[in-house]
Amino acid sequence: MRTRPLKVALLGCGVVGSEVARIMTTHADDLAARIGAPVELAGVAVRRPDKVREGIDPALITTDATALVKRGDLDVVVEVIGGIEPARTLITTAFEHGASVVSANKALLAQDGAALHAAAEEHGKDLYYEAAVAGAIPLIRPLRESLAGDKVNRVLGIVNGTTNFILDKMDSTGAGYQEALDEATALGYAEADPTADVEGFDAAAKAAILAGIAFHTRVRLDDVHREGMTEVTAADFASAKEMGCTIKLLAICERAEDGASVTARVHPAMIPLSHPLASVRGAYNAVFVESDASGRLMFYGPGAGGSPTASAVLGDLVAVARNRINGTTGPGESAYAALPVSPMGEVVTRYHISLDVADKPGVLAQVATVFAEHGVSIDTVRQQGKDGEASLVVVTHRASDAALGGTVEALRKLDTVRGVASIMRVEGE
C-alpha cells in the first residue's frame, strides 16, 4: 500500500455530506485497504461555519469553498452542496486545479452534464455521480459498464421516493393527494416545499441522466417531457384497480421502435399489479432496464437518505481514488450515438381515459367515431350511467401522444361530452 494519503475535500456537509464524512472516519481502514492508500479529509466547505458537526475536526471547516478547491493538492473533490451555483463553478475549478470530482447533484448533471464531462476530459480527470440517480442503488455504473456490451432499449423507473410514498399511501388507504402529502411531510418524506418532487422536476433530472447514459446520447433536462402527480385522484386509483393496475410516477427513457431516436419523459401512469415495479412500496426506488441481450433487469433499493446516498458517493470515491493511483481515468461521457431526442408527440403508449358524458343513446358511437378519425384504436370501453349522467371509460391500444392529444381535443368539442375526467397512460405491459 502506498502511504501518502489521498486528499479529499468535501463541499457541503448536510444530509449527505455529514454521512460521507462519518463513514470516511469510521471505515478509514477498510477504505484504505480497498483503495490501496489511506484517505485524508483535507477540508470541508459549508455555509454556516459555527454549526456543530460531530466527528469533524473544526479546523477543517471553511466557508471559502473556492479557496479549498484551488489548494492544488487535492485528489478528489466531493460535491454535495446541490443546486447549480456555486456547485458548477466549484467543480470546474476543481478540475482546473488537478482534482477529480464525485457529485450527487442530479440537477446540475441533468442541466450541464455535457459541459462538466468536457471539463473533466480536458483536464484528464474523473467525474463520477452514481449518487445523483436513485441514491444507493447502483445504476449509473451498471448501465455504463455492465451493459456496455448490450443495447438498452428502455429504462422504466420509480426514481423519486417522496412521490412513491404518496402514491403508495393513496393506493393502500384510499387517501386523496393532499392527505397523503401531509402524511409524507409529517414523516419527513416530503420537504416543506415539495414542488421539485411532486411536479416531477427531480425525476426529470434523473431521467435525463439515465437516458443519456443508456442511449449514448446527450439528453438534457429540457428534452424530458414532465408531468407531475398532483392531479392523481382517489378515483384514478379506483379505475386503476378495476384494470388490475396501480399508479406510479414513472421516469421512462425509450428507444423508438426503429432505433433511430429516443425519448425521455416523467408522468404518472398505470402499471399492472403483476409488474415488479407495482410492488415497490413506500419511499423505495426501483428501475427496470430492458436490453437486447440481457432482457429485463431490475435494480431496487433506497433512493435517498443520508447514509444510502453516502454509500453511493463513497463507492465512487473508491473508484476515482483507484484511478488516481493507477494514473488513469474511468469511462467518461459516451455520447457517440448522438440520436435525436423526439418530442412527446411521438411517444407511443396506451391510454386510460375517463369521460363524463350525457346518458343518452348514440354517445358511445359518437365517441368511438372520434377515436377512429384520429387513428386511435380502442381496446375496451366501459359505460356506467346514472340519473342522466354517465361515464365512459376507454382504454386504447398503442397510439402516439399526438394522436391521443388530437382525439381528446375533438372529444371535448362534442356536445355529449361534459368533460374529460382523467387521462392516464398505461405502461409496463
Add this chain to the structure above:
Amino acid sequence: MRTRPLKVALLGCGVVGSEVARIMTTHADDLAARIGAPVELAGVAVRRPDKVREGIDPALITTDATALVKRGDLDVVVEVIGGIEPARTLITTAFEHGASVVSANKALLAQDGAALHAAAEEHGKDLYYEAAVAGAIPLIRPLRESLAGDKVNRVLGIVNGTTNFILDKMDSTGAGYQEALDEATALGYAEADPTADVEGFDAAAKAAILAGIAFHTRVRLDDVHREGMTEVTAADFASAKEMGCTIKLLAICERAEDGASVTARVHPAMIPLSHPLASVRGAYNAVFVESDASGRLMFYGPGAGGSPTASAVLGDLVAVARNRINGTTGPGESAYAALPVSPMGEVVTRYHISLDVADKPGVLAQVATVFAEHGVSIDTVRQQGKDGEASLVVVTHRASDAALGGTVEALRKLDTVRGVASIMRVEGE
C-alpha cells in the same frame, strides 16, 4: 479512436460463446465506440471443428485452444468452455502470454479463484467474471465497485434459475418435486442430469464467489454448506403457506453479528410472501444485498441463457479492453479482511419443524422440554391430531444450527416422536 484492433479469442462456442460471437459481430460499431478501438475476433476454440457455426468465419475455428492462447498477440481471452480443466490451464496460459481474461466459469472461480487472481496479478492482467454469478444481472461489479465504500452484512439470493422454476411450479400448482422437475426438463429449464442445480452445487459455487467479494475474504466452495432441494415436498409448501411464506432455494452469505467471521450456505428455506425474493418467478434470479449504509438493495433479472450471459461477458470485455488501452487493470482480488469462515453449526436462524407424534397427553410438554434443554426457544407450536396420530409444528426463535441439530437428535430419541417429517429454515424476516 485507435485503429489497431483489440484481438479477442473465444474459448468455447456453445450456448454462451455463440452469443458472444454473434453480438461481437452485430454490435461491432457500438463496441468499438465504447471501447475506443475496434475489436477483432482472432480465433475460436471448440471441441467439434466441423459443427456449422453461423456467422463465424470457419478459418477462425480451431480445436487447439492451447496454441490459440499462446499466440502472444491476444488482448483478451474469453473463456466459456466451463468446468475445471482445460479451462484453468488455458486461463493461466493466457495470462502468461499477455492476455487478460473474461470468464463465465463459476465452478472454476469458486474452486480456484485465489490462484487465478494471483496469476492475473503476477502478470499484470485482468480477470473479470460478471457472468459467473446470476447471468445477466450486474452483481459482481456493484458489489466490488459500487459498494466499495460500504460494509456488506448479508447477501441473500436466488441464484439458480432451474431450481427456482421447479419450486415456483410446486408453489403455484401444488405439484410434487418430480412432476415439477419433469416439466422443467421438458421446457429446457433443467438439464438431462440436473444434479448440479437441484443438489445446490451450482448455487454453492456462486455463494462462494459472492461471499468472497462481499466480505473481502477468501471463501472456497468447500466452505459453503450445501443442501439441495430434492426433498422439498408439497406438504412443505402447504406448511409454508400456513405461515404466510413460500419456499426458495437460497444462497446466503452472512457476516456474524460480532463482525468477526462469515458464513456461506445454500439450502431451501421458507421466506415470507412479503419479502421481495418471494415474488421472483420462473427461472429468474434475484439477489438481496444488505449493507450498513446503503440498506437493502435488490438486483433482479435472467440468471442464465445464452444471450443474457453473453451480455455480462461483453460488459466485462468492454471494461477489460478499456483497461488495456489505458495501460491499467481493474480492481483485482480483495481479500484483505481475511475473516474466518465459520462452520454451519454457528449459523443462527429460525426453524420450522414438523414432527409426527403419538396423540396422547404430555407429548407437547416432552417436546417443549427437549427444545428448552438445548437452548432453542419456541415461537409457536401447532398441534393437529387424528386417529391416535398427531403432528406437531414448531417454529423456533433464532437459534444456532448446532443447537437445533442437538434438539432434533434428542427429539428422535423420544418414544412419543414417531418421526421428524421436515425441518426447514425460515429466512428473510
